[in-house]
Amino acid sequence: MRFFQKLSLRIKTIMIAMITSALALSISGIFFTLYDYQIAQNKANQEYRVIAKILADRSTAALEFLDEEVARDNLRSLEAHQSITLACLFDVNDDLFAAYERKSYRAYKCPHLLKRDQMIDDNQYLEIREKVIYDESVIGALYLLTDQGDLRETMFLRVVTSVIIILISLFITFLLAVRLQTFVTRPITRLQDTAIKIRQSDNYSLRAEKTTEDELGDLVDAFNGMVAKIENDNVALRDSEERFRTLTASSPVGVFQTDEDGQYTYVNARWREITNIYDIHLTQEAWIKTLHPEERFQIMSRWRECVEKGDEIRMEYRLLRDDGEDVNVICHAKPLYEGSGNIIGYLGSLSDISELKSVQLQLEQLALYDPLTKLANRYLFRNRLEKALKHSEREKTKLALLFLDIDHFKKINDTMGHDQGDDLLKAIAHRLRFCTRPGDTVARMGGDEFTVLVPEIHYEHEADAIARKVLDVLKVPIRLTGMEVIITTSIGISIGLSDAIDANTLMKNADLAMYRAKAKGRDNYQFFSDEMNIELTRQLAMEGELRQALQRNEFELYYQPQIDLTTNQLVGYEALIRWNHPEKGLVPPGEFIPVAEDSGLILPMGEWVLKTACEHIKLFNSTGLLPAHGHVAVNLSPRQFHDPNLVTVIRDLVTTADIPSQQLEIEITESLLMDNVESTIRTLEMLKDLGIILAIDDFGTGYSSLNYLKRLPIHVLKVDRSFVMDIPHDKDDVEITAAVIAMAHKLGLKVVAEGVEQLLQADFLKENSCDYAQGYYYGKPMSVDDLYKNIGHYEKWRSQG
Known part of the structure; x- marks a missing residue:
């Protein structure tokens, strides 16, 4: 069968024709030969039986009268029949009565065959037995032996003739098959040639020529249709591949494709840039070498696991370049399947996320x-x-x-x-x-x-x-x-x-x-310690009470006079807040101001102080408690000063109270100046533009720079009481205070000395040309009612001058 499969279609066609013809002729020849032989044999047998019947009838008289001569004459009549080789006539007792033997035949004798039921066991001979009947009684038997050799010779000649005829027919069939097979094989050969040309040239525009309208023609049509579809698919595939390669060539992402063994079949330029692999013959081993040694085993294990399971691959890992630089990448690949569902490779992308990692690290640094x-x-x-x-x-x-x-x-x-x-x-x-x-x-x-x-x-x-x-x-x-x-x-x-x-x-x-x-x-x-918690609890309680105090209007302004040391005349007051607690009585500001500052209550409290001071300035102007060019000084806390609405609030309060703006003096601490110098200067300039008098309180206790001090748009320096209280006994305080006064005058500023409680202190300040003074020597902080009661005391100051 394999040998037959290797033969060409031409030989197969001839062989089929020859085998078919040989089988047909052989079967028909054998059939007809056997048929003729059977007919001839049956005819001969019939003829021999007739002869035996006739001869038996003719032998009746001879047996009846025991006339052996007549019997032998009757048997000798068989010489005309060449096929009858032996004739035996037996009497009623089965004893041989007469016999005939052909001279050329000596194989069998009647005496030897008499007692046998079947005398000869040879297909060449035919035995015929016929009873001899006289008057309905069997008086003997006739035995004939015929030789069918001539019939077989005739049959052999016929077989030889049939074989010769078959061979001649097969030869003629061969010649016709060789000639006629081209009608079948030529279209197929042309179809084969076309297929070979298409394969060799990879040109699917070629078509096979259709020469018949039979099944071979249909085969050519089917072949041409298949080639046309392949051509269209190839065009679409080439267009798709061209678009794919164009897209991947300009892609900022590395694109790669592998076969089922993990070997790379395609990578774009960006992939090579990321991996720094520029070998023409790219192998998986070259890629493995680029993996960071610390992650190589883990990455390969994960890759093999995904490939074995046919899973999608998504990994983030590091590459190590030849220059020692780490490259963080993320790889994403999906399996490619053929029509049968088997995986034939992977298509994936490789992205350089080093910058993203850097940004992520920076964001993490910023976040943490x-x-x-x-x-x-x-x-x-x-x-x-x-x-x-x-x-x-x-x-x-x-x-x-x-x-x-x-x-x-x-x-x-x-x-x-x-x-x-x-x-x-x-x-x-x-x-x-x-x-x-x-x-x-x-x-x-x-x-x-x-x-x-x-x-x-x-x-x-x-x-x-x-x-x-x-x-x-x-x-x-x-x-x-x-x-x-x-x-x-x-x-x-x-x-x-x-x-x-x-x-x-x-x-x-x-x-x-x-x-x-x-x-x-x-x-x-x-x-x-727990005491600190107690203190915190106290502050929280005070904060709650301060909120209620603002709602219940429990605060009051006290005023401490400021005296002009040159004329001993009243030039103004410093407004000081007091808290009239319903249970604790008068609470000094040193206890509640820090709490108000920390809690933010200093803003509404400070606004109340400004509002109340402006209203009192108008009252003092109308009652004569404030000189025409006098002023009232109000302290601002750092939080209040940095309130963006401060300038607007002060302008509205001055306008609402209908007072001259130069009668309001704003005091800020020296430490506040250094919080944000530029912002402080801008706020002070806006207040100065309103006509407000600006003063620095507690000067000398901070670390203000003279460079900044000369830039500040201020009018007054207030020397802290810590430098005044030991004058004239403390030499350092004397020198510091004299220097501050001199420096302020050089800068064109007025000087107010706080904490003046003795005549010696007042005399020293006068000698050093200090402008103003305030303290218990001139008067304690007083309520508005007390100011009215003690208004006559101002004449005492004037007379002392």
């Missing part, structure tokens, strides 16, 4: 770390604090929270400039990292506030040691551009889980302890 110092920010610190509290609760340990605030940093920052201040904060952050343990967390909470989380401590003295170390390290001079700076810090310490079990309370307690350290003179540390 302070951009200036690189320390943890408030969010990250709180997160770690909460985790540390849970860990401490589980492990039955403690933790310490240190809250640091740099002493006088704002003044240093404003004096030296913000760039130098930033460098100082970086240096502080570096030192804090240096003096803490690796497991501790140092964070910048904002401005000059830092925190240190010290987890897993067993005794409070461990936090004590860290706090002392921080204080000592920060005291070491820090060298900045062109100068050295020595700083101190105030530290508050709270212990978890002793002082608090939650982050909010723990941070609040540390903050309270830090303020206690500042109150203790700075440059020290304080542990949180």
Whole structure:
């Protein structure tokens, strides 16, 4: 069968014709030969039986009369029949009576055959037995033996003749098959030639020629239709591939395709740029070498697992270039399937996300770390604090929270400039990292506030040691551009889980302890105590009472006179707020002003003071309590001064009260000037444009720069009472006060001395040309009613002049 399959269609066609013809001729020849033989044999047998019948009838008389001569004569008549070789006549007793034997035949004899039922076992011979009947009685039997050899010879000749005829027919069939097979094979050969040309040239525009209208013609039509479809599909595929390659060539994403074994069959230029692989013959091994050694095994295991399962591949990993640069990439690939559903490869993309990773890292730094110092920010610190509290609760340990605030940093920052201040904060952050343990967390909470989380401590003295170390390290001079700076810090310490079990309370307690350290003179540390909570509770209670006091109008303005030292005449008052508490009586401002400042109540309270002072100025003008060119000074808190609506509020109050704006004097503290110099100057200039008198209160207690002072649009300097109270006994205070007065006059400013309580102090101020003075020597702060009662006292001042 395999041999037959290897033969050409031409040979197969000829062989089929030959085999078919041979089988047809052979079967028909054999059939007809056998048929003729059977007919001839039946005819001969019939003839022999007739002869036996006739001869038996003729032998009746011979047997009846026992005439052997007649019997032999009858049998000799068989010589005319060449096929009858033996004839035997038996009597009634089956004894041989007469016989005939052909002379050329000596094979069998009658005496030997008499007793046999079947005398000869040979297909060549035919035996015929016929009874001899006389008067309906069997008187004997006739036996004939015929030789069918002649019939077989005739049959053999016929077979030979048939074979010769078959061979001649097969030869003729062969010649016709060779000739006629071209009608079948030529269209197929042409179809084959066309297919070969299409395969060799890859030109699907070629078509096979149709020469018949039969099944072969239909086959050609089907072939041409198939080729046309393939041509159309190839055109569409080429167009698709062209679009794909055009798209991938300009794509910012690396595109690749692999076979089922993972070998690369296509990559675009961007893929090569990302992987830095430019080999023409790209292999998977070359790609594997680019994987970062730390991630190579994991990536390959994940890749093989996805390929084995036929899953979609999505991985993020790093590549390591020859120059040592890390490239962060994300790979996404999907399996490609053939028609049977088997995976034939993967098509995927490779994106360089290094910049995205960098941005993500930067965003993470911005979200979790302070951009200036690189320390943890408030969010990250709180997160770690909460985790540390849970860990401490589980492990039955403690933790310490240190809250640091740099002493006088704002003044240093404003004096030296913000760039130098930033460098100082970086240096502080570096030192804090240096003096803490690796497991501790140092964070910048904002401005000059830092925190240190010290987890897993067993005794409070461990936090004590860290706090002392921080204080000592920060005291070491820090060298900045062109100068050295020595700083101190105030530290508050709270212990978890002793002082608090939650982050909010723990941070609040540390903050309270830090303020206690500042109150203790700075440059020290304080542990949180219950007394601080009591103080906080008191402040919260006072805050509530202050809110009610504003609603119930429990505040009152007191006025302390200001005297012109040259003329001893009243030039104005300083307005001082007092709280008439319904239970506690008169509460001094030193107790409630800090609470109001912290809580924000200072804004409505300050606005009430301004409004009331303006109304009293109008009242004083009408009653003669204020000279025509006199003024009333009102102190502004830092928060009130930085209120963006301050200028508008003051202008509206002056306009509503219908008073001269130069009769209102606004006092701000020296420390406030250094918070934001440029913004302060702008606000002061707007107030000056309204005609308001501007004064600096408590001058000499702060760190204001003369460079800034000469730029400020102010009118008055108020010398703090701390420099006046020891005059003339304290030589330093004498010199400082005289210098401040002289400097103010050089700048064209008026000078007011606070806290004058003795005649010697007043005489010294007069000798040094101080402009104005106020204090108990001239009068205590008084209510409006008391001012009316003591108006005659002003004449006493005038007479003393």
